[in-house]
Amino acid sequence: MTVRAEAKTQRGAVMVDVARLAGVSQKTVSRVVNGAPHVRPDVAERVHRAIVELGYRPNGAAQALARARTHTIGVLALGTPLYGPSRRVHALEHEARRLGWTLALATVPDLSAREVSRGIESLLQRNVEGLVVEVPNHVVDIDPRMLHGLPVVTSAGLIPGLPRQALVDTDQAEISAQLTAFLLDLGHTTVWHVGGPRDWDAAVKRQDGWRSALLERGRRVPPPAHGDWTAASGYRAGLRLAAQPEVTAVFAANDSMAMGLLRAFHEAGRRVPADVSVAGFDDVPDAEYQVVPLTTVAIRTEAPERRILAELLHMIEGAPAPSGAITVAQHRIVVRASTGPAPTP
Template sequence: MITQVAKDQPEPATEPATAPVPGAAAVPAPRRTQRVSMAHVARLAGVSSQTVSRVSNGHPGVGEETRSQVLTAMKQLGYRPNSAARALKRGEFRTIGVILFTLATTGNVRTLEAIAASAASEGYAITLIPVSAPTQDGVRGAFTRLGELAVDAAIVIMEVSLTDVEVLPLPPHVQVVVADSNAGDRYSVVDTDQAGGTREAVQHLLDLGHRTVWHISGPPESFAAQRRVRAWRTTLEEAGREVPPMAAGDWSAESGYRAGLLLARNPECTAVFAANDQMALGLLRALHEAGKSVPGDVSVVGFDDIPEAGSFPPPLTTVHQDFAEVGRRCVAGVLRKMREQHAPERGTTLVPTHMVIRESTAPPPRG
């Protein structure tokens, strides 16, 4: 037997009425195809839309009971504030752009990680803007894309010196902090104390009794590598020591290995300062293959103190740089610029380094 439903019989409701928050009147729930609005929350909570807005924006001028009532209604309805509309109304997007040349280096990755964590703790998101090439055109292109995005500020993590870039198309409202580079007097800079860390590394080897210190440098276009080369040379000159020929690397373990094969042939080389830990790792391999003992024949110091440095064979003496602190100070710097109305400060903030002495350094061999 087939039972027909009369055409004029009312269809069952597709959505039940929403159970009200205690103290508020019952209201129909929005249909599934309808976006939950602030007005829906206000009706369910029994308050005004203005009160919902104040709770949504974290405004302190709402009583705890009312705030709890509004939050319960938001949860019950699945309401999510329209962040885009709020951004347009406030004139800010709560987003920080990060212009970055490469993610291939340990320092950049760890600094970016700290920036993301610090920004999130302040209620900001980050937008990553890669540089297509380490050239003036590549840098300008990244800044042009920055101006097309909804960001309030920018942090620049750049291998090259920004003083080499003549014109940067930067929107006037976007505040900028530069990490580990040189921006002249145009922007604030947060940098690791490259020179101080290098001086400490070289002096450590000289204090052990080594006559001089060889160096495997980073790539010539890198600002950090240039600073370390200058500090290495200056420290030796001030100590009245010979400055040996420099071996050029590119931050990779493979480049440290190639340089190490050449240094291993030189019997006068008893101490090497590598500009980063990855190149020091390649150097250790080359010395091992050449039958050289570390530190018995050659002492090795790196720079970075990557998490694996203590597990190198032997554990690596290195310069520790605080990437997390660099990232935190970059975020704090751009937020301070955004919040202060007076002219933003410029100049460089140096984050200190310190030596971590392990088993890869010792006095030179006798005789």
């Protein structure tokens, strides 16, 4: 019988099980669990893999949870300078503090299974009572056994096999459809789109909303371009779009890419908005202060983040998980000088 099977059939996994499966000493496991320095990366990775496979949780953390409440919420986020994710984490921290809770943050440099596992494990060592997953978890295979029954709230799809979780998000598809309709109402025959990465939930929803608005009006759906949320990727897409005279309106899936578009059109001699209208999404602080101020969508982060924490705290206190996805929509289209009537032939 394997170590994993023995641990599951006889008792919960303990440190000696992890040590045996990883082929190291119990002292080494203890050093890895407690974040001690000077552990070889390959050894630490073997220990982390064994921890995940066995569903091991350090005894100290389990005893602390049994003894007393920590009133700590964990947030797993992608380490990124992007405005949208950073703003959500800030809003979560502010709301948690308002409610008398502490927020423990773990950022991951990428979406590899190893880094996500390490991020979750670091939060479990902080004895968090619930977890907010602020990464595009639909592209990450999160093992529900790692979470030891903790309640979880996500915004990018439910985690398979996790019994206590809630999905809370803004209705990004509907918001994007409204922005696309706004551009059509200005007289543009269709709207081009620069989307985010194909495997990001937010990018998929925003592209779906753009497409649905065009189809509802019976308009042509141009092939979308795809960036990586950065201004540089919007600039590259903009240079290609600027070479097509039929392009008169573009919706970019975030403001950074939209600002890259503004520069590309300027360099190509396409006037904004006389020749081409540009709109973004997020209403970043710099959007208003471009040479041509950017039309965009502003979303009140306080509303979704309050709902995220409300649902998480309800589950922490024993309430059942909500039966379906929860959408929170408090937004407005901020009209600035980057959009205008379609050019006359």
